[in-house]
Amino acid sequence: MFYIHCPYCAEQRSEEEFHCMGQAHIQRPENPEAASDREWGEYLFFRDNPRGLHQEMWVHAAGCRKFFNVARNTVSYEIFETYRMGEQTSVTAGTTAHGREGQVEQVHKVRRVRA
Amino acid sequence: MNQVNRLAKGGRIDRGRPLTFSFNGQTCHGYTGDTLASALLANGVDIVNRSFKYSRPRGIVAAGAEEPNAIMQLGATEATQVPNVRATQQALFDGLCARSTNPHSGLLSTIGELFSPMIPPGFYYKTFMAPASMWMTYEKLIRKAAGLGRSPREIDPDHYEHSKQHCDVLVIGAGPAGLAAALAAGRSGARVILCDEQEELGGSLLCSREMLDGKQASVWVAAVVAELAGMDNVLLLPRTTANGLHDHQFVTLYERRTEHLGDRAPEVNGQQLARACMYHVRAAQIVLATGAHERPLVYAKNDVPGNLLAGAVSTYIRRYGVVPGKRLVVSTCHDDGYRAALDWAEAGHEVVAIVDARERADGHWIEMARAQGLNIIMGSAVIEAKGKNRVTGARIASIDVARFQTTGPASELSCDTIASSGGFSPVVHLSSHTNSRPVWREDILGFVPAELPGLTPVGGACGVYALGDVLKGGAEAGAEAAIGCGDTSASIDLPDVERLKTGEALGLYQVPHEKPTLRAPKQFVDLQNDVTAAAIELATREGFEAIEHVKRYTALGFGTDQGKLGNINGMAIAARCLNQTIADTGTTIFRPNYTPVGFGAIAGRHRRDLFDPERYTALHEWHRARGAKFEDVGQWKRPWYFPSNNEETMHDAVVRECRAVREKVGMLDASTLGKIDIQGKDVREFLGRIYTNGWEKLAVGKARYGLMCKDDGMVMDDGVTTCLADNHFLMTTTTGGAARVLEWLELWHQTEWPELDVSFTSVTDHWATMVITGPEARRLLAEVTDIDLDRDSFRFMDWRVGMVAGVPARVYRISFTGELSYEVNVQAHYAMHVCKTLFQHGDKYGLTPYGTETMHVLRAEKGFIIVGQETDGSVTPEDLGMQWCVGYNKPFSWIGKRSLTRPDTCREDRKQMVGLKPLDEMVVLQEGAQIVFDPQQPIPMTMVGHVTSSYYSPTLNHGFALALVKGGQKRIGERVYCPMTGGVTHAAEIVSPIFYDPKGERQNV
Amino acid sequence: MSNVAIFEQRAADTIAAESPLHYSLHRHAVSAQGADPKEGSAVAMDERAFLGHLIVRGTAGVLRAAIKQVVGIALPETACGLNVEGGKSIQWLSPDEWLVILPPGEEFATENALRQALGDNAYAVVNVSGGQTVLTLSGPSAHEVLMKSTPCDVHPHAFPVGRGVSTVFAKTTVLLRRPDAKHWELVIRRSFADYLYRWLLDAGEEYGITTKHTENKDNNNE
């Protein structure tokens, strides 16, 4: 059960509040009529299935209903970062080595509470 | 039975509170504080089960979760049956009723007993796979014979809780490491949860020989537990097993809340307590203090009752006051194995010998054993147990571990108990639930957890066994995990622990026998799954080299056992056979759940009428009072039909309801349709991109039907959208598609066209919608509204605002029946009032409530599609013959348009929607029936489509259907066939899908 | 957004109205039998029925001043904020969406005033009063009932007064909010109301949950 930082609600919420919408950054062809059948078919049906870093789109369905992007490791399920629509990821395949500092500041930081 | 093995004093049981229980129908006795296992041993019960594959008698081996044999079926009544309970984990209560899971021979057991030498690994695959046609039969028999217990056949009378928890530090295991960690974290002020699977917190300290601060360790435990219990920020959960460690530090804890109290959860103040609770914990940090399991030694006939783990022998003596035999032989290869002998001797029973595989040893416990004059035999091991239903002796021989052979003649010692210990295996199970592989450490001869974010293994779980180090490591991990949560200056003073001298342990994973493994008597590696050393050797010889394959071929570590006792020995034996190191061989991955979890606890409150949400419209009670039969549409309860009395059949009710609408007037509750309020300057533009048809010219005051596709050109939803004002529209969606469509609109707006000024708000629940439809609709509505209903001013596809029954309403003149229709929308609070008023006025017009079934018949007569019935995600607007609803020339390439010219979507022979009229007019084709062109062709026939909707039409007085048929639109007038099971074939004619009023005159009156 | 079609949807008081929990409360009402009314039960459930609910959408920059002027409460601009004052409240739902809850009958006038104040800006106001209701939970065990139901952390430190979230609750979605130290509020959808009500009754049983129905009463949170 993932713990996902919604970049709009600015906090981590449980996976059951979210839907995964598949690969992120799929560009709809600017002019679909000009796209060849092949190009259009690739836009519709072809998706990456990487082992390792994957950029995904999620929606905070039970929360703020905003769509956002998640950089996630498909093997360890580690979430490197989440970022809003229109923003660029700061995570690339080269920067996801384990033990990397800083990038994951928003992850695994649950409420720190003085009881 | 008498407690023949019970000591007169000692242990943590309460001899003042005796308990009675039954085992396989026999009455037994025990004490409060016993587990079922300790009580069975006290009563002298040797055989607790028959083994799964070979049907061999089996006794209790362990004292904790790792117990492979004492798996019980509990329950005094049918409804309270619980399978798969480990006797070692079940607290004894008065009246407990236990049975062996596999008390005597079943089918497989018979095979097992007679042919056991012939059951090789892969037995099931080899024996039962051929002939393939018999597999179904075999499978049933195997499942019946091999099952580990059974479910109750009656409804569980108890209830179960769920609780969602968040904490800074979750400490799993309340032994020395866990207690120290929880105390350090707790004192800092962090939110801490400490759970432990046993009845009492304290773990090994509850019966340890070691002293803390010069006192019994249990004194320190009591003080720490008391302090933790007093902290508001700490939740203590004894009797609670951490069963699964999932992604991002999500842990499931299974609390057996009242399972120690009785067959059913007790009542307190008239409230039935929960039987169990499942905690869903999100932890920022996890301290894994699960300790270590003792490894048994693998020697011949090590499964005969009376073969126990050395540590379990100590636990039964020290914690439960039970000595499970008279004469003990200990076989070990490290210092801790000696503890059992010391405890046994202190209890006043005879220690025949301690057999140590090492050449020499001089640790603290060895010195103590020597000082007590115990018989120690070095460089040797028990190579074979004697006896059938109970150990009668031990054959020992000197061995060479490196060469894997015996080096001298065997001799036999007479004894009734053999305690073996091959060392410890860290309990790494939870750490590998998220797929990370434990790492072999040669220095501790065990696998330890791989590095995982947010997880810190401490103590035995990472191979630290010296008590002082365990406490220190626990405290440090607890403090570290709590950093940032509160007061970091808090610290804990660790108790003084005497550092004991220990010698080096020897890795001994299989004891050599005089005969080679394949010919020696069975040497069991996994007792629960009946996997022997020979089976593993055979598997490697047959070419299974990857350890995951060996596991699957032999069943090693399968099922509820999850390799707790046998895995490491099994891996090591495979490594030896493959001539490689254990590190290279690796280990299999353990899976959740660590121990079995009751389904009740998994379901929690989500059962019976709370299993799934039931969504009600504002008129639900009215429908109920009218005797409606309800249909589930998604989560909605919609009236299906309204039998006029309890006897009217569905068919008769639907005929009556259809006639009422076609001839008089009917009322449908359409409140479940999705409704989305859309505002903004760019709504028209947005609708034009989302819908297949045009919205530029829709005038204020008008409504239009729209079809929505995905970008692959397939229809995803439909509905009527109304222009309320230039910047204000109301979209309706299908009942089931409401949430999906809203998300769809947001998706395109947020990700592709954020520049458009448009916003969407669900108003599905806000408006109640009553459809008044039929020739008398106008006259009825006119009685209760101030709206001018004149046919020329309030026309088809118009809407008006006015009062209906004294309630402000928006009325749409749209029709899903083909009749004159008004859809009255009021704020839902007033729906009941409006509905009642309509029916007060409706009698004289024959106003009849109708349900979804009649709605379906009426719309199908008109050829109106239902998305999800006529469509299935592979149907284009053109397939539906709805080209009239497609804006081919709209400037923006709307969602789905480009796909309509893909080669696949232009094929002439695509399945297209048509009407079907059965040749036999009284036949109602089956929905889903396959269609063929030629009924004479040989089977398998070429299927060319299927029936999507089919009803009897009271109006037309014949059956009719909608169907998808290949190239159907050009086949009007042709004949197709539906071959049904039973050899009947129905013939039908392809016709237009519009069966009734094709010109649409009736809705325009 | 101007150029919309809105109308007063509330009927005269003489017209019978039914809140989303009307039948649930009649069917399954539980009162504290024999309990000391001063002490109260460990959990009490109540409906604040027939309030005015408006969804307001737009950017904070566009809405800030108008909301303050018309509703009289500051727009909560940080995520998951909830401002409550004088029987009215505004809850942050997303960066461009808020829920305004008003005393019964004020929603139409408020919507008109907001539209007046906002003029031709890009925004939306939608009356959703008929589609949802407010259920309150109070009492020392209220948070335990919540912990049985929602994955959100309801520890007082994690969920202080003035916080409101949209989250999963049982098998549906609710708005969960803390208007003051003594109450939790659940804004629930009409069609799910009976399910949630039954859920809460079941979850609250061990604490002796009680219900009372207060339609049209004074709408202060205290």
Ligand SMILES: [Zn+2]
């Ligand atoms: Zn969010």
